[in-house]
Amino acid sequence: MAVTSSPRAVRVRPEADRQAVGGTRRRRVATGRIAVNASLLVFSALYLVPLLWMLLASVNAHGSFKLTVPSPTGDNFRQILNTDTTYRPMLNGLLMCGGGTLLCVVCSVLAAYPLSRFRSRLRRPFLYTILFSTGLPITAVMIPVYSMFVQVNLIDSMPGTTLFLAAAALPFGIWLMKNFMDGVPLVLEEAARIDGANAMQVLWRIVLPLMWPGVIVVTIFTFIGMWGNFFVPFILLLSPEKLPASVSVFTFLSAHDQTQYGQLSAFSIIYSIPVVMLYLVLARRLGGGFALGGALKG
Amino acid sequence: MTSSAATATAGPRRGRAVGGLLRGMPLLPAVVLLAVFLAGPIAYCVYYAFTDMQLTGASGTHFVGFDNFTRAFGDSDFVNAVVLTLVFVVGSAVVGQNTLGLALAVLMEKATRPVRAVTSTVVIAAWVLPEVVAGYLMYAFFFQQGSLNAILRGLHLPQQNWLYTLPILAVCLANVWRGTAFSMLVYSAALNDVPQELVEAAEVDGAGPWQRLWRVTLPVIRRSVMTNLMLITLQTLSVFGLIYTMTRGGPGNKTETLPVFMYQQAFTSSLIGYGTAVALVLLVVGALFSVVYIRMLKMEED
Incomplete structure (x- = not known):
């Protein structure tokens, strides 16, 4: 009810707000984007672990469940x-x-x-x-x-x-x-x-x-x-x-x-x-x- | 177009019937293959499910009515398999893949191009790998001396032997790891079709990101959500290789979902009849989901 009674006022307010806080808003969007990128990258890194392990294990002479390869070898192949x-x-x-x-x-x-x-x-x-x-x-x-x-x-x-x-x-x-x-x-x-x-x-x-x-x-x-x-x-x-x-x-x-x-x-x-x-x-x-x-x- | 026409139409009608048959000829190879290798086994499945057939052969096979089914519902291992299948489907598909896929699609829309490329490549890579390889990699990941425990050790968090303490969780996570790409692709495509004005209008009206997702985006893409849920449920219902490679249904029967249980009964315990009855249950559940899926597509068409 309150909204319909003064539609113009309601619509104008955010407009003015936006102009006033335009800078902070843009900054917030930018930090949001960095957060999104960072979390996706962390997620991808986690997702990659098993695949990476396969690549590493294939050149690992000792064939253990570790994420390290002291000396790569083609022996397995x-x-x-x-x-x-x-x-x-x-x-x-x-x-x-x-x-x-x-x-x-x-x-x-x-x-x-x-x-x-x-x-x-x-x-x-x-x-x-x-x-x-x-x-x-x-x-x-x-x-x-x-x-x-x-x-x-x-x-x-x-x-x-x-x-x-x-x-x-x-x-x-x-x-x-x-x-x-x-x-x-x-x-x-x-x-x-x-x-x-x-x-x-x-x-x-x-x-x-x-x-x-x-x-x-x-x-x-x-x-x-x-x-x-x-x-x-x-x-x-x-x-x-x-x-x-x-x-x-x-x-x-x-x-x-x-x-x-x-x-x-x-x-x-x-x-x-x-x-x-x-x-x-x-x-x-x-x-x-x-x-x-x-x-x-x- | 009166009396003489009436006699004349008999010829063309027969001609049309023959023509129709001729036109349908290209369907023949497909129909034969489907009838022999798909419809045949399904019919057999229904028949065997009511017999006491054993692996040794068909000679001593008798019709036993609903014995296999009454036996199944009194069999605590079967009930265990049903519960585990539910946990597996709901946990890994409906909750896991679906939510993660949606989250990834939403986040990727906002991310920069290289990040988007990296994420989707990694997620899709896990999906493209053959099932058995994925199972083996996940085994290596959750194994006692595996990568997960190594990471947890590095972070000074408590470790455990995942495949023994929480095998069903490990298997669920494995299926999430392997299958999320599908939901991600479906939702990425769906989000592309959401009108940008709608989202912006909501933003101007002061809706936060959650509200925009919940009140604007999700209602717009609800058909994709339903389709996706149906398809991943059907896919997850029949997962066998992944679980079998990781745990073989064990330890004990803690990861014995219906497909694994069915296999064990039919081939390890040599009870083809009983195994087939279990298969029939699985088939009927799959068929029900399939029918619902078709109805949804039909509604979409109309």
């Missing part, structure tokens, strides 16, 4: 860079994740086209089913998948694991791909249609070239997800020589009682490099559009 420890698990991972990603991306491009272009009564229910399955915890279906794979003799088979990885990544892949495809204008397509091109030709010659960035995003996203996936190969593969890096890290940790933390760190770094590189590519490609903004561009 030299010890693990052999077929059994590093090359084969990395290759297995590359085969399974690469194959799974390829399959997933091809299937989702194909599936996204009708979902994006044609109207049908089944379209909405199908899309909702896809969206629903992106939320399902894959962890929970692994036991029935295991039993199923035992029955059809797909257990401990790399192709079987690849297929399952592809299927598990498919809902999210289709959803993303469909959204990217929605962004490609219909006009060009219609012209090609009039010239007699069929759906597959249109998809291959016109739609795909216009949505390469989207396809790359889905590809990288899918691959990163599979590369880090531990539970699926952990359950579906048994033979040590078939395990990808995500599981062999783990056997590393449990196999020896005296775990070589230095070697484990070195292996973790090598195992992580591909996804970190891919993420950098992704972030750069998506630029400002991915809310990362200037983060990685500096």
